[in-house]
Amino acid sequence: MPTILIVDDNLLACEAISLVLESAGFQVTQAHRVAEAVESVAKSCPDLAIVDLSMPDGNGVDLIRRLHQSHPALPIILYSGFFTPEDDSEKRAMEMEGVVAVFKKPLRNNDLLAAIRRALDPEADA
Amino acid sequence: MTDTRPSRIPSFFPSSPSARRWLLFFGGFALVAAADAAAVTPEGAPLLPGIGAWCLALGWLWGPAWLGAATAAGAATVLLGLAGPGIVAWPPLAAFALAALVLRVRAVAPPVRWTGRGILEGGCVAAAAALLGALPALFAASPEAGIGTVLDPLAGALAWLYPFAALYRLAEPRGFPPPLRNRWGWPTRAVDLGVMGVCVFLAACLGGFAAEGGWPLIGAALAVLAAALTGNLVGGAAAALAAGLAGSFTVADGPVPLDLELGNAVLVAVGLVAGGFASRTRERQEDAEHTVGRTKALLDSLPIGLVEIDERGLIVQANPMAGEIIGCAAMDLLGHPFERLGTEASRPMLAEVIRAIRHRRQPDPRFTTVFLYRPDGSAREVEVDWVYQRPPMGRRPLRVAALITDITDRRRAVRALEDREHQLAERTDLLRITMDALDHGLAAFNPDDTLMEWNARFPEMLRLPSPLARPGTPAIAIFRFLATLGAFGVGVTEGQVRARMDRLIHPPNADDVHWIGGHHLRFSAHTMADGGWVWRIEDRTEDxxxxxxxxxxxxxxxxxxxxxxxxxxxxxxxxxxxxxxxxxxxxxxxxxxxxxxxxxxxxxxxxxxxxxxxxxxxxRNAPVAEGDTPIVPALFDALAFIRPGLPSQIRLEVSVDDGIPEGAAARLDRREFGQVLTNLVTNAADAMDHAGTLRVDCRADMLRYADGTEAEPETRPAVAVAVVDTGKGIDHALKQRIFEPFFTTKDEGHGTGLGLAVAFGIVRNWGGRIDVDSEPGLGSTFTIWIPLSGPEHEGEHAHDPDRR
The missing domain is CATH 1.10.287 (Helix Hairpins)
Known part of the structure; x- marks a missing residue:
């Protein structure tokens, strides 16, 4: 059963997404801070991380860079409430190493689950 | 030449010239008559009263200064004649006459000038003295001869004294006017002396004829002739009387030799006539000299230079002022050619004047302005008035008076004044031009609040009709007019209008902005020192x-x-x-x-x-789209997409101005452009209650960027797309908020209140501008200005993130 780490400082959002993922059969770990996320990844070695770009104790971009350095194989899905449809920061986030998908809040369950499945099983998608 | 006569005449003498003349005339006559009566027996004695009479005549002739002395001498001679032999009386008489002549010459013409005239004078005096001095010798040479034999030559010689004296008078220098020629052009004096000489000579020569008994008649005739010729009736009458009296003595005293008495009487008559004539001439001359003296003093005191020029162009007379103007003593100017005084530039003009004088013409023009040199090399500008009077033919030498006025200072002052006037005119022009060039309206008002001066912008800004834009228009009339334009709101009363005006014109001149003719006009006033004020109008619309x-x-x-x-x-x-x-x-x-x-x-x-x-x-502040999108095709695409969604009762008209450059493009996203247009058109359709004509106008325009500073706003070429509806319109107050998010006038549930806010955000991201112009009840016009892309347009105001 794949383990997914959700990193989001918004507890409600974090809880809601983990409920969705758990009901889809994933094991979910939550982290609300950068430090927590780094620790959690080191400890439980998740199969995938969903990271909110804005964090209270650090930048999501930094976190992604660190996660990718320590676990280059870890696929990361990025999402943020600060993206706007035409904003090119979304495009830039997409180009980051390790990032497999970028979503803006609010993201839809189906979109998220599809992206997770694609990330965990690239062959199946291909 | 000053008048010193009163001080020289003894005070016991009558002061009136005519009284003096009569006194002396009758005094002399009485003396002669008395001597004649007394001279009966001794030889030579009867001659003496005649000499006494002559002395009187001479004294008269030679002027009042010597009158008393001559009279006294005459009286002395008579007394001597009465007392003893007449011979004894001659030497002192001669000495006296000589002294009188010499003194007279010196008195009349100081200093003696060695001119031809002076020499002539001296010669006359010397000849007269010599003749007088010779008389005693004449008597001494023939003591035995009867007194009657020497009478004729003696009478002739004495008679010739007068011509000499007259000649002396002729030669005597005098001022002007010198009446030297008579109407025929003959020298007056020469004629006088000639006539008199002839008369006397005739009288002497006719002595013999008279001895035959015709003397009274001859004496009277001579007297009349003399009177006629000299014009001296008194003298003539007196001579006739004297002759008659002498005759009567002769008849009464029989034994007296007839020729002696006759000669004596003739002498007396002639002497009296001559004396009378001479005295009259003398009086006239003295009066003339007195007048001349006064005139000359007057002329000398004139602030005008007076120079007399003869026909050769030489200066013959000059007054002190003339000397002062020319910078030397007036005396030094005499004999100087006037032409040479002028500067090189003025000489031709002066030469022309002299030529005119020589040809006896009035110099033309009469007034000339010339420059005269001064000895120090400087020049004075003078105005010369050439006073030329055509002389009666041969009447007197040709002279022209030049009245010289120094106008250097006056001209300088005039020039300075002209310069100042010129400057003033220039400044006035400059002020006028500046005032008219001003963008502000300016008008000056008199202290009584009437219009005085204004610039072109003033009536233009206030929309003043021409009857009000006139000097003297009361300020309140202008304010009333502005009230009719609604400048002070609707339904203002006369009192409110007046209060508005008072607030403007009385310090502290409260500033006000008024809405006149579609412009925000700011009024201000500046009070002037004299109580007047200047009304300044500034168009603040753009600001x-x-x-x-x-x-x-x-x-x-x-x-x-x-x-x-x-x-x-x-x-x-x-x-x-x-x-x-x-x-x-x-x-x-x-x-x-x-x-x-x-x-x-x-x-x-x-x-x-x-x-x-x-x-x-x-x-958001999104980056600008990268590609250039042609504006006009994008507009049509967007409208083609919008049109089907509009209610069918709304007619959409699209116009594209020719002024838009071909291929005008902007950095914008077609989808966004469509979204902006959709929002604007949908809004317009809603405002029109879904019926009417909705216009979309596309034109070239300039986009102005205000950066909130005082600096001149930057401009950029742009395309303006205006969406014009004929809907409800928007209140001025609402206009300020219409682009705010969630601001809506629509009913609850219709629209999010975000349409215009989104359009605003998008247009702003293009670097453009969106604005609304609306008239409540008439509709609204939403305009978006899209800055054109391309290096020629973007140059200065490219969307540079560092700028803001």
Missing amino acids: IRLRDIEQNRQKMEALGQLASGVAHELNNTLQPIFSLSELGLAQAEPDSLVARCFGRITDAAERAETIVRGVLTFA
Whole structure:
């Protein structure tokens, strides 16, 4: 059963997404801070991380860079409430190493689950 | 030549010239008559009274200064004649006459000038003295001869004294006018002396004839002749009387030799006539000299230079002022050619004048302005008035008086004045031009609040009709007119209008902005020292518009930041709603109540998401699209997409101005462009209650950037797209807020209040501007200015993130 780490400082959002993922059969770990996320990844070695770009104790971009350095194989899905449809920061986030998908809040369950499945099983998608 | 006569005449003498003349005339006559009566026996004695009479005549002739002395001498001679032999009396008489002549010469013509005239004078005096001195010798040479034999030559010689004296008078220098020639052009004096000489000579020669008994008649005839010729009736009459009296003595005293008595009588008559004539001439001359003296003194005191020039162009007379103007003593000017006084430039003109004088013409022009040199090399500008009077033919030598006025200082002053006037005129012109060039309206009012002066902008800005734009228009009339334009609001009373005016013209001259003829005009006044005031009108329309734009921009920026923050928070909050409602929907029984509930929650969340996206569009500061989009085709594409969605009663008219450059393009996203147009057109259609004509005008324009500073706003070529509706219009107050997010005039449930805010955000991201112009009741015009792309347009105001 794949383990997914959700990193989001918004507890409600974090809880809601983990409920969705758990009901889809994933094991979910939550982290609300950068430090927590780094620790959690080191400890439980998740199969995938969903990271909110804005964090209270650090930048999501930094976190992604660190996660990718320590676990280059870890696929990361990025999402943020600060993206706007035409904003090119979304495009830039997409180009980051390790990032497999970028979503803006609010993201839809189906979109998220599809992206997770694609990330965990690239062959199946291909 | 000063008049010293009163001081020289003894005070016991009558002061009136005519009284003196009569006194002396009759005094002399009495003496002669008395001597004649007494001279009966001794030889030579009867001659003496005649000499005495002559002395009287001479004394008279030679002027009042010697009158008393001559009279006294005559009297002495008579007494000597009475007392003893007449011979004894001759030497002192001769000495006296000589002294008188010499003194007279010196008195009349100081200093003696060695001119031809002076020499002639001296010669006459010497000859007269010599003749007088010779008389005693004549008597001494023939003592035995009877007194009658020497009488004729003696009478002749004595008679010739007068011609000499007359000649002396002729030679005597005198002032003007010198009546030297008579009407025939003959020298007056020469004629006089000739006539007199002839008369006397005839008298002497006729002595013999008279001895035959015809003497009274001859004496009378001579007297009349003399009187006629000299014009001296008194003298003539007196001579006749004297002759008659002498005759009567002769008849009474029989033994007296007839020829002696006759000669004596003739002598007396002639002497009296001559004396009378001479005295009259003398009086006249003295009066003339007196007048001349006064005239000359007057002329000398004149502030005008007076120079007399003869026909050779030489200066023959000059007054002190002339000397002062020319810078030397007046005396030094005499004999100097006038022409040579002029500067080189003035000489031809002066030469022309002299030529005119020589040809006996009035110099033309009569007034000439010339420059005269002074000895120090400087020049004076003078005006010369050539006073030329055509002389009667041969009447007197030709002279021209030049009246010289030094106009150097006057001319300088006039020139300075002219310069000042010129400067003043130039300044006035400059002021007028400057005033007219001003963008402000300016008008000066008199202290009584009437219009005095104004510039071109003043009536233009106030829309003043020409009857009001006149000097003297009362300020209140202008204010009343402005009130009719609605400048002070609707329904203002006369008192309110007056209060407005008072507020402007009385310090502290409260500033006011008035809305006149579609312009914001700011009134201000400056009070002048004399109580007048200047009304200044400034068009603040553009400033106020730019200020509004800037204020709006700042407001929108603040709103954007706020909205952006709220939107992001909302997005975060929407996340669990979406996640959980979708999860719930997935887990619930299809079509169950729970499923429907979750479905509605998802719908509501979606609507909220749409709103948040709109807010973010309004608020974001996205980078500019990279490609250039041709504006006009994009406009038509967008309208083609919009048109089907519009209510069928709305007619859409599109016009594209020719002034738009071919291929005008901008950095914008077609989708955004479509969204902006959709928002604007939909809004317009809503405002028009879905019926009427909706116009979209596309034209070339300039886009002005106000950066909130005082600096001149920057401009850029742009395309303006105006969406014109004929709807309800927008209040001025609402206009300020119309681009704010969630500001809507629509009913609840119609629209999100984000359409214009989104359009605002998008247009701003293009670097463009959106604005609304509206007249309540008539409709609104929303205009977007899209800056043109391309290096030639972007140069200075490229969208540079560092700039802001």
